[in-house]
Amino acid sequence: xxxxxxxxxxxxxxxxxxxxxxxxxxxxxxxxxxxxxxxxxxxxxxxxxxxxxxxxxxxxxxxxxxxxxxxxxxxxxxxxxxxxxxxxxxxxxxxxxxxxxxxxxxxxxxxxxxxxxxxxxxxxxxxxxxxxxxxxxxxxxxxxxxxxxxxxxxxxxxxxxxxxxxxxxxxxxxxxxxxxxxxxxxxxxxxxxxxxxxxxxxxxxxxxxxxxxxxxxxxxxxxxxxxxxxxxxxxxxxxxxxxxxxxxxxxxxxxxxxxxxxxxxxxxxxxxxxxxxxxxxxxxxxxxxxxxxxxxxxxxxxxxxxxxxxxxxxxxxxxxxxxxxxxxxxxxxxxxxxxxxxxxxxxxxxxxxxxxxxxxxxxxxxxxxxxxxxxxxxxxxxxxxxxxxxxxxxxxxxxxxxxxxxxxxxxxxxxxxxxxxxxxxxxxxxxxxxxxxxxxxxxxxxxxxxx
Numbered sequence: 001x002x003x004x005x006x007x008x009x010x011x012x013x014x015x016x017x018x019x020x021x022x023x024x025x026x027x028x029x030x031x032x033x034x035x036x037x038x039x040x041x042x043x044x045x046x047x048x049x050x051x052x053x054x055x056x057x058x059x060x061x062x063x064x065x066x067x068x069x070x071x072x073x074x075x076x077x078x079x080x081x082x083x084x085x086x087x088x089x090x091x092x093x094x095x096x097x098x099x100x101x102x103x104x105x106x107x108x109x110x111x112x113x114x115x116x117x118x119x120x121x122x123x124x125x126x127x128x129x130x131x132x133x134x135x136x137x138x139x140x141x142x143x144x145x146x147x148x149x150x151x152x153x154x155x156x157x158x159x160x161x162x163x164x165x166x167x168x169x170x171x172x173x174x175x176x177x178x179x180x181x182x183x184x185x186x187x188x189x190x191x192x193x194x195x196x197x198x199x200x201x202x203x204x205x206x207x208x209x210x211x212x213x214x215x216x217x218x219x220x221x222x223x224x225x226x227x228x229x230x231x232x233x234x235x236x237x238x239x240x241x242x243x244x245x246x247x248x249x250x251x252x253x254x255x256x257x258x259x260x261x262x263x264x265x266x267x268x269x270x271x272x273x274x275x276x277x278x279x280x281x282x283x284x285x286x287x288x289x290x291x292x293x294x295x296x297x298x299x300x301x302x303x304x305x306x307x308x309x310x311x312x313x314x315x316x317x318x319x320x321x322x323x324x325x326x327x328x329x330x331x332x333x334x335x336x337x338x339x340x341x342x343x344x345x346x347x348x349x350x351x352x353x354x355x356x357x358x359x360x361x362x363x364x365x366x367x368x369x370x371x372x373x374x375x376x377x378x379x380x381x382x383x384x385x386x387x388x389x390x391x392x393x394x395x396x397x398x399x400x401x402x403x404x405x406x407x408x409x410x411x412x413x414x415x416x417x418x419x420x421x422x423x424x425x426x427x428x429x430x431x432x433x434x435x436x437x438x439x440x441x442x443x444x445x446x447x448x449x450x451x
Contacts, residue, residue, distance in 0.1 A: 030176065031179075032124045034435065035272055036168060037345070052163070053262050054162075054260060067094060114192075142156055143180035147212070174269025176273065178219070178274065184212070185214055187208060191209075219274065252265075257449060257450065272443070287317060298310050315395040327424060330409050363438060386420040391408075412424070
């Protein structure tokens with residue numbers, strides 16, 4: 001029932017909820033582009049042997065009893081360690097039945113991932129690489145989602161069971177898969193049969209009616225806002241990237257222990273996706289660059305009926321987020337084209353400074369997302385200084401439909417000069433250091449469990 005006179009806190013909750021309706025849900029635009037160079041910096045990566053491709057069913061059938069016990073243990077871990085975690089409905093618990101035909105579906109439901117998510121065998125074709133005799137696959141073979149415009153210009157090729165493939169390519173390819181549908185339709189108000197049954201309740205934030213909207217509470221970690229923000233909007237704590245990072249880790253460890261190294265690397269890639277998302281300031285803060293006073297000011301104006309400041313803020317945050325992502329995607333695509341492996345971001349990703357720390361389960365929250373959060377305001381300032389003002393400071397403009405969106409790097413050079421490009425590259429490099437260091441930590445913790 002609609003309230004005629006909602007409380008101040010209620011209105012604030014509504015405004016923050018609406019904010020997440022319209023912000024971009026992707027963090028690093030194409031994860032492969034940053035994951036592959038990071039992987040090449042793993043100690044011993046140059047001596048890794050190829051792995052043998054296998055169907056997911058082959059792995060699951062061979063470990064079915066072990067998997068039942070493992071997932072039961074993980075359910076208890078989640079209940080005890082995650083601040084917001086709705087228990088898995090008992091009927092979804094993974095049970096060893098010996099039925100190969102539905103074993104993938106049973107796993108996805110036990111993990112509370114979309115049962116429509118596709119697990120076909122393929123690899124990312126590096127940008128501008130000639131496919132040769134490789135068989136390219138249509139986007140429909142890797143995702144059930146209809147909006148695939150963001151994949152334009154990218155190619156994937158088929159691999160087959162028994163084939164020998166590079167493990168780093170497997171992992172880098174898999175690091176994009178969570179954006180291909182693993183976390184779509186999981187909530188009660190998403191209009192899916194599984195969303196009704198998964199027990200996550202209604203979507204905490206994000207637009208439940210948008211195709212990608214339901215990813216928001218799984219791919220974002222809003223852990224470091226001021227206490228007053230949580231007092232007004234406690235639902236912001238209802239995020240689960242930590243769950244996915246842990247789930248992928250234990251699945252990868254099991255696969256490696258049982259000799260299914262292809263799936264060990266693929267699950268590792270899934271986990272790296274969520275970890276990388278938490279290294280992006282726009283995935284760990286409500287309004288990067290805005291303090292409590294500004295957020296409360298926007299709320300007050302809305303209470304008084306002035307909606308323009310809110311609408312303008314949403315558009316500006318969206319444009320700045322996209323500008324950063326599109327600039328980095330365009331830059332790295334060109335680096336791949338030229339095979340310039342000495343490019344600064346590749347060197348940062350492949351050689352994290354300092355000793356690689358041991359991974360622990362609260363590291364994504366207490367370190368990775370905290371570092372990204374601490375860089376949020378400066379990220380906003382760099383973006384405003386470095387991009388043409390009309391693209392990132394004009395709330396009447398939608399960046400995605402501007403012709404400059406397809407040539408941001410050249411536009412920055414033409415209008416702001418090479419120094420602006422260098423400033424952007426330098427700051428993005430700082431953000432990538434976070435993922436470079438703790439991504440390696442995550443991988444090494446998994447590889448340590450290999451027999």
